[in-house]
Amino acid sequence: MKSISVQHLTKRFGSFVAVDNITFDVNPGEIFGFLGANGAGKTTAMRMLCGLSMPSSGEATVAGFDLYKEAEKIKRSIGYMSQKFSLYEDLTIRENIRLYGGIYGLSIPTIKTKTDQLVTALKLEDKANTLVRSLPLGWRQKLAFSVAMIHDPKIVFLDEPTGGVDPITRREFWTMIFEAASRGTTVFVTTHYMDEAEYCNRVSIMVDGGIEAMGTPEELKKKYTSNSIAEMFLQLARKAKRSDD
Amino acid sequence: MKVLRFLLEKEFRQIFRDPAILRILFVVPVMQLLILPFAADYEVKNVKICIVDYDRSPSSQRLAHKITSTEYFTLVDFTDSYDQALKRVENNQADLILQIPADFERNLIRENSSSLFMAINAVNGVKANLGGAYLRSIIQDFNHELQLEWIQLPRQNIQPTISVAGINWYNPLMNYKIFMVPGILVLLVTIVGSFLSALNIVSEKEKGTLEQINVTPIRKHEFILGKMIPFWILGLVVLSIGLFISWAVYDIVPVGSFVTIYIFSAIYLISVLGLGLLVSTFASTQQQALLLSFFLLIIFVLLSGLFTSTDSMPPWAQLFTRVNPISYFIEVMRMIILKGSGLYEIRSHMYSIALFGVILNALAIWNYRKRS
Numbered sequence: 001m002k003s004i005s006v007q008h009l010t011k012r013f014g015s016f017v018a019v020d021n022i023t024f025d026v027n028p029g030e031i032f033g034f035l036g037a038n039g040a041g042k043t044t045a046m047r048m049l050c051g052l053s054m055p056s057s058g059e060a061t062v063a064g065f066d067l068y069k070e071a072e073k074i075k076r077s078i079g080y081m082s083q084k085f086s087l088y089e090d091l092t093i094r095e096n097i098r099l100y101g102g103i104y105g106l107s108i109p110t111i112k113t114k115t116d117q118l119v120t121a122l123k124l125e126d127k128a129n130t131l132v133r134s135l136p137l138g139w140r141q142k143l144a145f146s147v148a149m150i151h152d153p154k155i156v157f158l159d160e161p162t163g164g165v166d167p168i169t170r171r172e173f174w175t176m177i178f179e180a181a182s183r184g185t186t187v188f189v190t191t192h193y194m195d196e197a198e199y200c201n202r203v204s205i206m207v208d209g210g211i212e213a214m215g216t217p218e219e220l221k222k223k224y225t226s227n228s229i230a231e232m233f234l235q236l237a238r239k240a241k242r243s244d245d
Numbered sequence: 246m247k248v249l250r251f252l253l254e255k256e257f258r259q260i261f262r263d264p265a266i267l268r269i270l271f272v273v274p275v276m277q278l279l280i281l282p283f284a285a286d287y288e289v290k291n292v293k294i295c296i297v298d299y300d301r302s303p304s305s306q307r308l309a310h311k312i313t314s315t316e317y318f319t320l321v322d323f324t325d326s327y328d329q330a331l332k333r334v335e336n337n338q339a340d341l342i343l344q345i346p347a348d349f350e351r352n353l354i355r356e357n358s359s360s361l362f363m364a365i366n367a368v369n370g371v372k373a374n375l376g377g378a379y380l381r382s383i384i385q386d387f388n389h390e391l392q393l394e395w396i397q398l399p400r401q402n403i404q405p406t407i408s409v410a411g412i413n414w415y416n417p418l419m420n421y422k423i424f425m426v427p428g429i430l431v432l433l434v435t436i437v438g439s440f441l442s443a444l445n446i447v448s449e450k451e452k453g454t455l456e457q458i459n460v461t462p463i464r465k466h467e468f469i470l471g472k473m474i475p476f477w478i479l480g481l482v483v484l485s486i487g488l489f490i491s492w493a494v495y496d497i498v499p500v501g502s503f504v505t506i507y508i509f510s511a512i513y514l515i516s517v518l519g520l521g522l523l524v525s526t527f528a529s530t531q532q533q534a535l536l537l538s539f540f541l542l543i544i545f546v547l548l549s550g551l552f553t554s555t556d557s558m559p560p561w562a563q564l565f566t567r568v569n570p571i572s573y574f575i576e577v578m579r580m581i582i583l584k585g586s587g588l589y590e591i592r593s594h595m596y597s598i599a600l601f602g603v604i605l606n607a608l609a610i611w612n613y614r615k616r617s
Contacts, residue, residue: 050460051460051615051616052456052459052460052615052616052617053616053617054616054617071616072462073462075460075461075462076462078460080457080460082453082456082457084453085453086452086453086454086456086457087454087457088255088259088454089452090258090259090262090263091255091258091259095255095258098251098254099251099252099254099255100461101251102247102248102250102251102252103248103251103252103458103461103462103463104461104462105247105248105462
């Protein structure tokens with residue numbers, strides 16, 4: 001069974017078609033890179049798959065559940081990390097983990113052991129009781145990823161998780177992504193860093209709301225006769241008529 | 246319902262960590278209760294009067310003296326030029342001109358009647374009305390004194406007089422503060438219930454934290470209860486602070502029972518929380534929420550009977566007060582605090598406010614979407 005299966009998914013805002021008839025599948029345990037210029041429609045597509053935004057038309061199943069009828073069941077099976085940091089800055093690291101653990105229905109002892117594991121893994125032992133507000137960006141992103149994974153979801157959606165993060169933290173972040181994938185979690189990730197795209201099992205490239213190309217990084221490089229995903233991305237993205245929003 | 250526990254824990258932690266909310270909770274009631282009852286007072290005092298005396302007789306002097314010796318009037322000018330007095334009105338230095346004609350005393354003695362002229366600055370209608378009425382009653386009083394002095398009283402009075410004795414129930418000294426304070430308590434509870442709760446939810450929208458919550462399997466009612474319960478408690482805390490201040494500063498002890506006050510307030514809070522929630526479902530930024538709440542609050546307050554009697558409003562406005570939760574609560578608060586009404590007497594208000602609660606919350610829940 002496919003982890004995510006999307007057919008002809010479309011989202012319109014008035015006369016503007018943000019996501020235009022996209023169709024693709026994501027396999028379980030795969031790291032799927034969702035590339036595209038700013039305003040290409042990546043975030044909108046991702047928000048639809050997470051049950052945050054209602055599609056205008058098309059079909060999709062996420063973790064085997066129907067996007068229209070079983071949105072709440074989907075939410076139990078997915079983790080989501082948005083572009084904008086969205087944990088509570090006026091709560092401590094521990095309190096944020098406890099809150100989301102509680103919302104996902106974990107028992108209090110489970111939350112406690114998870115919190116300890118997580119804090120140790122992130123090397124945040126001495127900061128566990130400080131407000132999230134005081135954490136530097138790189139650590140926030142790693143924390144947000146860990147919180148999105150708190151309930152061991154089948155699929156995790158990451159919207160530009162490494163935007164603005166330094167190269168070392170970026171490398172560490174991707175180590176976390178590989179670990180999650182090796183445990184069987186499907187990773188659906190958007191990024192603007194083309195070196196990161198090379199780490200993905202498969203990538204798709206969105207231009208003006210539609211999917212222009214899809215395949216493994218090797219396949220795509222061969223098909224477009226380019227040396228890197230970056231080169232190929234520029235070829236495709238330059239065709240875009242829509243400007244950055 | 247286990248989720249609710251975690252949500253409440255989170256909400257209270259945030260409230261106690263936010264110095265702004267704590268300040269609003271304690272400073273706003275103190276300021277409003279200390280300032281408003283003294284300042285927003287309908288008794289008009291210190292009406293500025295100019296007396297234009299063309300007569301300069303003992304009688305005119307005596308009338309002038311009688312007017313200025315009351316606390317209602319402040320003499321700005323005593324002159325013999327009407328033009329000069331009018332100039333003072335134009336410059337906003339005077340509210341009233343009383344003109345005593347040249348042969349005031351002579352006419353009074355010879356013809357048994359005389360006339361006075363009164364000019365009122367009606368820019369401020371309330372002040373003009375009341376100032377004019379005070380002046381008339383002082384002049385009538387003066388007239389009566391003269392009659393007593395000059396007319397030999399016959400053994401049996403020819404003119405029958407009716408004297409009226411009165412008693413002011415529930416507020417014997419007609420103390421304006423006793424009237425205002427219960428109303429201000431209502432304002433406080435309303436502000437916390439609607440304003441703060443709406444702003445709180447919208448600020449989560451703005452920060453993006455609400456999106457993170459919406460992507461979890463959290464149930465609508467869990468989220469809504471998690472937001473409403475803390476502000477419901479805060480509303481009751483503010484009410485308690487307010488009741489304490491009214492006792493400590495104004496010596497106001499409710500004639501009715503505290504239980505009745507709290508029962509009604511608890512129900513009332515549910516309905517204004519519904520209003521706050523509804524506002525938050527429409528607004529996407531705190532600015533919008535603030536403007537929308539402000540707009541609603543001003544209309545609700547001005548048409549609530551806090552400052553002006555609802556009975557003297559035009560019929561359409563009176564109709565509006567029937568769908569204005571604030572006006573019910575103000576009436577009830579005054580009934581309980583001044584008259585000592587019990588649950589039985591306020592039952593119809595209670596049904597109405599419960600109905601508002603059901604409608605507002607239903608609308609809010611219906612309009613609240615996890616998925617846009």
